[in-house]
Amino acid sequence: MKYMLLVCGDDTADASGMAPVEPWVEELGAERGVRLHGHRLRLPAEAVTVRVRGGEVLRTDGPFAETKEYVAGFDILECASMEEAIEAAAKHPVATIGAMEVRAFWEDEDAEGRIRHLDAELTEALRERDLDRAMACYAPDVEVFHPVSGLEQSGADALRKAQEQWFSALAGPVDREVLDFRLRVDESIAFGHAVVRLRAPLADGTTLDSTTRVTTGYRAAGDRWLIAHQHMSVPSDAGRPPAGEPRS
Template sequence: MKYMLLVCGDDTADASGMAPVEPWVEELGAERGVRLHGHRLRLPADAVTVRVRDGEVLRTDGPFAETKEYVAGFDILDCATMEEAIEAAAKHPVATIGAMEIRAFWEDEDAEGEIRRLDAELTEALRERDLDRAMVCYAPDVEVFHPVSGMEQSGADALRKAQEEWFAALAGPADREVLDFRVRIDESVAFSHALVRLRAPLTDGTTLDSTTRVTTGYRAAGDRWRIVHQHMSVPSDAGSPPAGETRS
């Protein structure tokens, strides 16, 4: 479960003896994988408070409330329980001079399920050779290196053109079988790693039968996920495409 850790400083406290934060970040992040990411914030004096009253936007320089305690930064934690999150917060150096507020994320969204459904949509689009259905899965600024054209493509328009060439090489429906699919999600960004087997008849009379390792990057745009990057490693004897290392 994910927790927001609000790091609350105290402008009346003496921070001269506080331990550095870097070892905490190293232990909780790189070593244990509990800290997903976080950042320091500017001081309250640099804040801007915005209110809307009777349709008028009211701006006030400074924090929304005058208090000696303020949010100095934040960290996103991925912990099994609240007790684990409390343990992580207690190790933060600022806890010795300020306070750490822990708040759990709402768990009413199924991001992994949405990404898995997106991958299933690609499978169906390929089977039906439905280019429009496939393109809906990609972001407008997607970056690709397509196996058919052999050239780097940038943007959805370039990808569509390359996909048209790919679909034209198929003599019938393509079977896309996902043998392994693992997803890692961090807020609005996600990555998946998969083994994918493609089988399809080709217009030159041969048959494509290739197992590829696919790494895909996703970004949440509005209320849906879309693909922004895809890397595909293809064996050199796959028959099509001919290159030993290609990306799409």
């Protein structure tokens, strides 16, 4: 489960003896994989507070509330329990002079389930050779290197043209079999790693049968997830694959 760690500083505290934060970041991030990301924030004096009253936007320079304690930064943690998150927060150097507020994310969406559904939708679109359905899985600014054209495709329009070229070479439905699919999901981005086998009859009488490793970058777009980046890896002795998925 994910937790937001609000790092609350105290402008009256003496921070001269505080331990550096970098070792905590190294341990929780690189070594244990608990800290996903985080960042420092500018001082409260540089904040802008925005309110809307009667349809009028009211802007006030400065923080929402005048207090000696303020949010100096944040970290996103992924822990098995609140107790583990509290343990991580207690090790943060700022905890010795300020305070750490730990709050669980509101888990009301199954992001991984939505991405897996998107992948299944791409499988069905290829089976039906439905170009519009396939393109609906991609972001407008998707970055792809398409194996058919041999050129980098920037944007959905360019990708559509490359996909049209590949679809024209098919004589029947595409069997897309996902042999292994692993996901790493964050709040607004995700990465998927899969082994994909593509089989289809071709217009020239031959048969496509290609197994590749596909790395896909996803981005949340409102209440949907879309493919923003795709990379296909093939064996070095296979040459350029006649595959039907993009390679970036």
